[in-house]
Amino acid sequence: MDIQVLGGFSVRLNGVPVVPTAPKPRQVLALLALNADRAVPLRTLTEELWGAEPPRSSRATLQTYILQLRELIGEALAGPAGLRPGDRTGKDVLVTSPGGYRLETGGGHRDFGEFERLSNEGYRAMDKEDFTGAARALRDALALWQGPALADVNAGIHLDMETRRLEEARLCALDQRIEADLGLGRHRELLPELTVLVERHSMHESLHSQFMLALYRSGRGGEALHVYQRLRGTLVRNLGLEPSAPVRRLQRSILKASSDVTQDALFDGRTAPAAVS
Numbered sequence: 001m002d003i004q005v006l007g008g009f010s011v012r013l014n015g016v017p018v019v020p021t022a023p024k025p026r027q028v029l030a031l032l033a034l035n036a037d038r039a040v041p042l043r044t045l046t047e048e049l050w051g052a053e054p055p056r057s058s059r060a061t062l063q064t065y066i067l068q069l070r071e072l073i074g075e076a077l078a079g080p081a082g083l084r085p086g087d088r089t090g091k092d093v094l095v096t097s098p099g100g101y102r103l104e105t106g107g108g109h110r111d112f113g114e115f116e117r118l119s120n121e122g123y124r125a126m127d128k129e130d131f132t133g134a135a136r137a138l139r140d141a142l143a144l145w146q147g148p149a150l151a152d153v154n155a156g157i158h159l160d161m162e163t164r165r166l167e168e169a170r171l172c173a174l175d176q177r178i179e180a181d182l183g184l185g186r187h188r189e190l191l192p193e194l195t196v197l198v199e200r201h202s203m204h205e206s207l208h209s210q211f212m213l214a215l216y217r218s219g220r221g222g223e224a225l226h227v228y229q230r231l232r233g234t235l236v237r238n239l240g241l242e243p244s245a246p247v248r249r250l251q252r253s254i255l256k257a258s259s260d261v262t263q264d265a266l267f268d269g270r271t272a273p274a275a276v277s
Contacts, residue, residue, distance in 0.1 A: 001105040003033045005112050007146025009153045016076035023154045024049055025065040030153045032103040034162050036110065039097040048156040066101060070094050111144045112166065119173045126176055131183035138177035145170060178210050187217040202234050205247050212250060221258040
């Protein structure tokens with residue numbers, strides 16, 4: 001079974017799509033897929049579909065959705081030739097477990113599992129200061145994303161929490177990939193991407209620090225200081241907070257370096273002072 005959640009939702013069994021078009025059965029399958037090969041309690045599924053106050057008919061309705069999903073799975077298992085004695089059925093794949101249901105995938109590709117594997121590979125490379133390996137692994141991990149997680153699935157409380165977790169993991173991987181690229185001296189190449197990212201994440205301090213550093217190393221120290229002032233204004237206005245100590249140190253280092261070094265040195269990232277590395 002192949003599962004994709006990093007963008008549009010897709011589940012394929014023997015190459016056949018088994019995601020229903022109806023919103024609530026689709027929601028049930030998405031939660032089961034994210035917990036593939038693990039039991040999802042009835043209470044969790046009920047909360048996902050109806051919140052804290054489910055209707056009296058919720059259990060019967062959920063069972064109907066499970067039957068619909070099993071029919072789709074059974075059709076994918078049967079193929080054109082139909083099922084033969086001893087073949088797996090929909091009930092063998094979408095299994096009733098004590099107090100809930102479990103999606104038995106039998107292996108296959110899960111894009112969110114591959115994303116986690118590649119991200120961890122990139123983080124380990126960063127710990128070793130292997131910037132080339134880290135950039136490659138993290139770029140491969142981010143390439144798995146085709147849009148917002150579960151973009152075409154209605155999300156209740158549990159799917160919303162899962163999609164937030166995935167999006168945060170995506171942002172962490174992006175942050176570290178940019179850090180690796182800075183370590184490789186790709187500051188000018190990063191400027192267009194970082195210009196967009198700081199607009200999209202107006203209070204994300206790490207991205208702003210990376211943008212400041214990339215601008216400074218590209219000979220644009222004044223613009224780097226303007227980025228700091230814009231971040232500070234946003235944080236004070238929205239949260240009543242000053243930028244964190246590391247961001248303030250970077251701003252002071254750029255101020256000092258901009259007054260201490262020549263313009264020629266500014267254009268050569270390799271001559272940047274250690275405090276602005």
